Amino acid sequence: MKSLLLPMPGNEPLADALAALDAGEAGRVCWRRFPDGEGLLRIEADVGGRAVDIICTLADPDPKLVPLLFAAMTARELGATRVRLVAPYLAYMRQDIRFQPGEAVSARLFARILSDHFDALVTIDPHLHRIHCLSEVYGIPATVLGAAPLLGAWVAAHVPDAILIGPDSESAQWVSAVAAHAGVPHAVLEKTRHGDHAVDIALEGLPPMAGRTPVLVDDIISSGGTMLTLAAGLERLGHGKPACLAVHALFPEAVADRLRAATCHLVATDSVPHPCARMSVAPLIAAHLKQEAQT
Structure with a gap:
C-alpha cells in the first residue's frame, strides 16, 4: 500500500x-x-x-x-x-x-x-x-x-558561461557541488558578519573572470544582506550584475525587490513557497x- x-x-x-x-x-x-x-x-x-x-x-x-x-x-x-x-x-x-x-x-x-x-x-x-x-x-x-543537481541543471541551461561564487566558507559545500553538476568553475570568498544584516566580503580572492557571468550561490537567503553586498562589490569591479541562486528562499518581498534590482536572475527551489522559486x-x-x- x-x-x-x-x-x-x-x-x-x-x-x-x-x-x-x-x-x-x-x-x-x-x-x-x-x-x-x-x-x-x-x-x-x-x-x-x-x-x-x-x-x-x-x-x-x-x-x-x-x-x-x-x-x-x-x-x-x-x-x-x-x-x-x-x-x-x-x-x-x-x-x-x-x-x-x-x-x-x-x-x-x-x-x-x-x-x-x-x-x-x-x-x-x-x-x-x-x-x-x-x-x-x-x-x-x-x-x-x-539540491545541487537542480541548481546545476539550471545554471547549465541559463548561464552556460557562469563562474559560481560562494560568499563564505559555509557555502563551499553547496557551491562546489553545483559547479560540478553545471560543469563550470567556482570560487569561495571570505565573509565577516557584523550583525543580522551587515557583512563585509573580501573580494581579493576572486579568480580571473573575463568572459564569465558571476553566479552567487548559497543554501539560504534570508535577510539578503550577503548577496546584496557581494553583488554591489562585483558591479563596482566592473563585472556587471550577477545571477543569484539559493536552495531555500526565506526572504520577504521587499528584499526580493532589492535583489531583483541588483541581479540578472534571482532563482531558488520551491523547498519554501516563494515567488522566485523556479526549480x-x-x-x-x-x-x-x-x-x-x-x-
Whole structure:
C-alpha cells in the first residue's frame, strides 16, 4: 500500500505533486483556529494501518510547530504504522552552539522535539556547519537530499558561461557541488558578519573572470544582506550584475525587490513557497520516497 501524504496547511501543492509522481496518496489536514487563539486539527483521511508522511516545510517554524506535533501525535493515535516528517526546509540549524551565556542551543532542542514525535525525517540541504551530520543531534533516521543537481541543471541551461561564487566558507559545500553538476568553475570568498544584516566580503580572492557571468550561490537567503553586498562589490569591479541562486528562499518581498534590482536572475527551489522559486523539489523527494518504499 502507498504511504499516505498528509500536507500541513500551505504544503498541499507539494503533496499533490508527490502523489502525481506516484510517491504516495495525498490526504488532507485541516487546522482551524478559534477566536481565543487555540487551534483544532483534523486529519481528513483514514490513517489506520497506513505509513504516513507528514509534509511540512519549516520556514517560519514557530507557528507551525504545534499543529505539526498535533498531526504527528494524532496520526499515531489513529493507528498509523509509521509517522515520517518530510520537511524540505529544516529550521533551527544555525544556532548550533551557545554563542552567549544563557542562550538556547536551538538546533539540538528542535532536533530533540522532532525526534520525540517522528519515526524518521527527510529534508533537503540543511544548514550544517559545526554540526556535521544530522545524526549528531537527531535521534531518528534522518535523510539529507541534495539540491545541487537542480541548481546545476539550471545554471547549465541559463548561464552556460557562469563562474559560481560562494560568499563564505559555509557555502563551499553547496557551491562546489553545483559547479560540478553545471560543469563550470567556482570560487569561495571570505565573509565577516557584523550583525543580522551587515557583512563585509573580501573580494581579493576572486579568480580571473573575463568572459564569465558571476553566479552567487548559497543554501539560504534570508535577510539578503550577503548577496546584496557581494553583488554591489562585483558591479563596482566592473563585472556587471550577477545571477543569484539559493536552495531555500526565506526572504520577504521587499528584499526580493532589492535583489531583483541588483541581479540578472534571482532563482531558488520551491523547498519554501516563494515567488522566485523556479526549480521543483518534488521529483527529488519523490524519487527517494519511492526508493524507500521498495526496500
